[in-house]
Structure formats: C-alpha cells, structure tokens
Amino acid sequence: MLDLIKSHRITVASLLIIAGSIALAVAIVGSSAIIHDLLHPQYGWLGLLIGAQVIAYAGYALAYRTLFDLKLRRAAQHTLYGFSPLVALGGFSYDARTTDSKYKVVALGVVEYLMLTPATWLAALAALIWQLHVPAGLALPWVIVFPIGAAAAVAVVKWRLKIGIRTGLIVDAFYKDCLSLGLRRWLEVVAGVGVYWAGQLAALYGALRMFDAPIGLAALILAFASGYVLTQRSSPASFSGLIVILLILMLHLVGIHAGAAFLATYSFLVVSLLLPIAYLAATHRQITPV
Numbered sequence: 001m002l003d004l005i006k007s008h009r010i011t012v013a014s015l016l017i018i019a020g021s022i023a024l025a026v027a028i029v030g031s032s033a034i035i036h037d038l039l040h041p042q043y044g045w046l047g048l049l050i051g052a053q054v055i056a057y058a059g060y061a062l063a064y065r066t067l068f069d070l071k072l073r074r075a076a077q078h079t080l081y082g083f084s085p086l087v088a089l090g091g092f093s094y095d096a097r098t099t100d101s102k103y104k105v106v107a108l109g110v111v112e113y114l115m116l117t118p119a120t121w122l123a124a125l126a127a128l129i130w131q132l133h134v135p136a137g138l139a140l141p142w143v144i145v146f147p148i149g150a151a152a153a154v155a156v157v158k159w160r161l162k163i164g165i166r167t168g169l170i171v172d173a174f175y176k177d178c179l180s181l182g183l184r185r186w187l188e189v190v191a192g193v194g195v196y197w198a199g200q201l202a203a204l205y206g207a208l209r210m211f212d213a214p215i216g217l218a219a220l221i222l223a224f225a226s227g228y229v230l231t232q233r234s235s236p237a238s239f240s241g242l243i244v245i246l247l248i249l250m251l252h253l254v255g256i257h258a259g260a261a262f263l264a265t266y267s268f269l270v271v272s273l274l275l276p277i278a279y280l281a282a283t284h285r286q287i288t289p290v
Contacts, residue, residue, distance in 0.1 A: 022266065025245050029258040037211045037259035048206030053271050056199025057083065057279075063192025066185050067108055068099050077283065082233055084276035091233035103177040108189075112233070115193050120225035121146040123218040133255050134219050138226060200224070207267040208251070213260035215251075223250040244269055 026034065057079060065075035078098065082091025095105045124142035127134035156163065160171040178186075204224055208215055215223075227247030244265055251261035 021244050025248055025262055025266075028245070029248070029262045034259045034262050037257065037263055040212060041263075042210050042212060045206045045210040049203050049210065049267060049271055050275075052199045052202035052206060053275055054199075056196045056203060057275065059192045059195025059199060061192075063108070063111075063189045063196070066188040066192065067104055067181070068101075073283075077280070080276035080279045083272065084280065085273050101177060103174045104181075106174060107178050108193075109233075111189055111193050112197075115190065115197055116225055116228070117146055117149075119197070120221055123221035123225075127218045127222065132216060132218050134222055135253060138222055138250075138253060142222070142225075203271065204264065204268050207264035207271075208256065208260065210267065211260040211263045213251075213256045213264060215254065215256060219254040223247070223254045223256075226250045 057076075060083075061072065061076040061079040064070070064079045065072050068075065068078075070078070078095070079091075081087065082094045087094045092105055092109055095108070096102050099105060120142050124134075124139035126132065127139040128136065128143060156171060157175055160175065161168045163171070181189075201220060201224060205215065205220055208220075224247070227243070227250040248258075248261045248265045251265065252258050256264075
C-alpha cells in the first residue's frame, strides 16, 4: 500500500488538494445549503454531463492528432493523460516534454484562448445590451479588455522584429512554425478545440441542471470563462484546487444558488478527472505520474 502511494504521490497530492478545496468551499457556502440541494438531484441530467465531457475530450484529441501529426489512438492517450490528475504541472507541461515542438504546444494553448475569449466577449456584450441577469461588473471588463488584448496581440505579431531582438526572434519563430502547418490543418485544430469548449459548456450546464439550477447561455459562458483563469489543461494537477472555488463563486455571482453551484462544480470536476483515468485503464496505458 505504501509503495502504491509513493508511486502515485502526484495523484495523492491532487486528491488532497481537492479535499482541501472542498473543505474551504463548504466553509464558504455553508453545509446546510449544500445538503438541501444534494437531497434533490435530477439524475436524468447526468447523461448530458458525462456524454458532453466525452465529446469534449474527443474534440480535443482530434485537434491534438492534427497538430502533432499522431495516430488517433496515440493522440487520445496523450490528451487524456494531460487531462488526468497524474500530471503535476498540467497538460501543457506534459506536452512540452513529449512532443516534437514546444511552439505547437504554445499554439494549442493560444487556440484554446482564441476560441473561448471571443465567445465570452459576445456573451458579455449581449448581457449588457439586453440587460440579462448578469452583473455589469462581470460583463463590462470582458467587453473592454478583450478588444484591447486582441489589438495588442496583432500588433506584437505584425511588428515582431521591432520589439527587441530576443523577443522578436521568439515570436517570429513561433509565427513561422504556425504557418508551416497550413490552413486546412489549422481549421481542423480550431474545429476540434471548438468541439472541446462546446462540450465543456454543455457538461457544466448538465451538472447545474442536475441540481435544479437553470442558467442562460450568456451567464453560463461568462461564469465559465471567468472561473477559468487557468484552463483545465494549463492548471497544475489538472484543474484541482482553488480554481474550482473561483468557478463556484462566478456561478453564484450570475445567480446560481451557492449549494447548487458547489455541487455542480464538483460533479463537473469528478467526471472531468475520472474519465481520463477510466480511458487510460481501459486501453492499458501505463499510468505513471509525471
């Protein structure tokens, strides 16, 4: 038993972090609110939670296969391993050590944010224009900051060779490496990441409905994106810890009952972590913490 714990100490540490975040969240939310919502689940929505998460991972695996030119089975193993709690510093750190191009790893992260942030900007804009049940303090920063950030990114790429020798060369190498992939393959990567984000949103929606917490699309996107300061793949120990508490707070901010927000978020987390483990075990992938 001790040998097993030592060989999987990253997993044990991840579980301890999750347990600690649960204790902190319970202290914030209150046990009575959680127990009330826990006693009245609608398990019919569990199928959407699990199915949408499976679709999300499938989309990411397709994007991964195209970007790194791997066979689908190998791409799926890399993808699910990176999403599992077995990777100490997150999936992107794992990718950087096991793939042929660090620039492509960065590009994958860029595509993730490029797909999520415009959708969040549109959701924030819609929330302000149609006065949806979303706090202006949550929507307004997205409306203001996203165009500024997008313009800054375009400027850095356009004038990359004038912003300093070292930085300019790094950006130029990254830009050329991305161009070498070709338009068709980039469209496949974007489509795969788009399926991933759509699946993630649908999974979180299913988790919320399971605890009788309906939510509008704009509020769902804003809460989800604001809670994802670090994405699931970029965060250490695959999304375990205080990031979960931030997502709970964002859901509560857009009108979700605190108890339902807690239960939905941790249901989402548990499914997100168990699916990779189940896949790796089913395919007899060697599960060694990294």
